[in-house]
Amino acid sequence: MxxxxxxxxxxxxxxxxxxxxxxxxxxxxxxxxxxxxxxxxxxxxxxxxxxxxxxxxxxxxxxxxxxxxxxxxxxxxxxxxxxxxxxxxxxxxxxxxxxxxxxxxxxxxxxxxxxxxxxxxxxxxxVYAPEPALPMEYAPRKIKLPNSWEEKEGLKVPKSWIDSNHHVNNSQYVRQAWNELPLYTNIQQVRVEYKNSAKLGDLMIPRISVEEERIVAELCDETRKPYAVVEFKIKK
The missing domain is CATH 3.10.129.10 (Hotdog Thioesterase)
Known part of the structure; x- marks a missing residue:
């Protein structure tokens, strides 16, 4: 550890x-x-x-x-x-x-x-000397997609999102999805499924679906192909 x-x-x-x-x-x-x-x-x-x-x-x-x-x-x-x-x-x-x-x-x-x-x-x-997994309730890697979306205004990827691998940093996808949530949303879990890498100047279009216990954001390119899917589980 x-x-x-x-x-x-x-x-x-x-x-x-x-x-x-x-x-x-x-x-x-x-x-x-x-x-x-x-x-x-x-x-x-x-x-x-x-x-x-x-x-x-x-x-x-x-x-x-x-x-x-x-x-x-x-x-x-x-x-x-x-x-x-x-x-x-x-x-x-x-x-x-x-x-x-x-x-x-x-x-x-x-x-x-x-x-x-x-x-x-x-x-x-x-070299990483693997250790036993953390006891927790493990969710699947894949996120179940909702049936409908509300599309938000897209924006071009700025240089501040780019990391040393020359694509958008992992946390930036979560940040952009989080930015679409209502203020003071009470989050108890977030799951992220990464699908494609966005690069400098690419268009990123958020699509949001609000359900009873979760909010799902899909961050897409201009053809609506997803870069990442982010699921927020909400505390009531």
């Missing part, structure tokens, strides 16, 4: 002074990057091999949103490797050890030259 400590910054919080879902995902993503860097298999290592771990899906469960100024401990570990998938768990706890949020995620190891998935080598798997 790898852990880092941080304090929630004012620049990270929402209108209620809480670290929102996209911010929690940023912490989780940063934690996984920090672990890989410290193990010697980080961004530059992957770049030298024309490889990348591409996020396929998230399931993030919220127990309590951390507040501005809170000390949080974010942890991650590899919980298994299945065929072409690598699985990662995450936790975020407060300074007293109480659970704030936890997650499961699926990653695909990609050959950037061919654009196709490849198996990680035994050495690349062993």
């Amino acid at each position: 790898y852990t880092f400590e941080s304090r929630v910054r004012y620049s990270e919080v929402d209108a209620e002074g809480k670290l929102p879902v996209p911010g929690i995902i940023d912490y989780f993503q940063d934690c996984s990057v920090f672990q890989s860097e410290d193990l010697g298999v980080g961004v530059q290592y992957l770049k030298s091999k024309n490889r990348a771990w591409i996020l396929n899906s998230w399931q993030v469960v919220i127990e309590r949103f951390p507040l501005e100024g809170d000390l949080v401990r974010t942890s991650t570990w590899a919980s298994g490797f299945e065929r072409l998938f690598g699985l990662r768990n995450f936790t975020m706890k407060d300074e007293n050890g109480a659970m704030l949020a936890y997650a499961n995620s699926y990653w695909v190891y990609m050959d950037l030259e061919t654009g196709r998935p490849v198996k990680a080598s035994p050495e690349e798997i062993a």
Whole structure:
């Protein structure tokens, strides 16, 4: 298990002074990057091999949103490797050890030259020293789509959304979906299914469906082919 400590910054919080879902995902993503860097298999290592771990899906469960100024401990570990998938768990706890949020995620190891998935080598798997999976109620990778959508105004991808892989960063899809929610929506879980990578200047069109217990956002290109599907489970 790898852990880092941080304090929630004012620049990270929402209108209620809480670290929102996209911010929690940023912490989780940063934690996984920090672990890989410290193990010697980080961004530059992957770049030298024309490889990348591409996020396929998230399931993030919220127990309590951390507040501005809170000390949080974010942890991650590899919980298994299945065929072409690598699985990662995450936790975020407060300074007293109480659970704030936890997650499961699926990653695909990609050959950037061919654009196709490849198996990680035994050495690349062993370096992560996989540990037992987090006890939680696991949801499927695939998100069930609603029957109808309300389409919102699209926007072109700005450079601030682009990461070192030269496409839209994983958390930005969640942030754009979250931006379409009503203010003060009480979220208890978010699931994300990534389908295609958006790049600088691409048009991204949000489509929203509001149901009794969930809000689903589909972020699409101009042909309505989805980049990502985001499902928010709502607390009543």
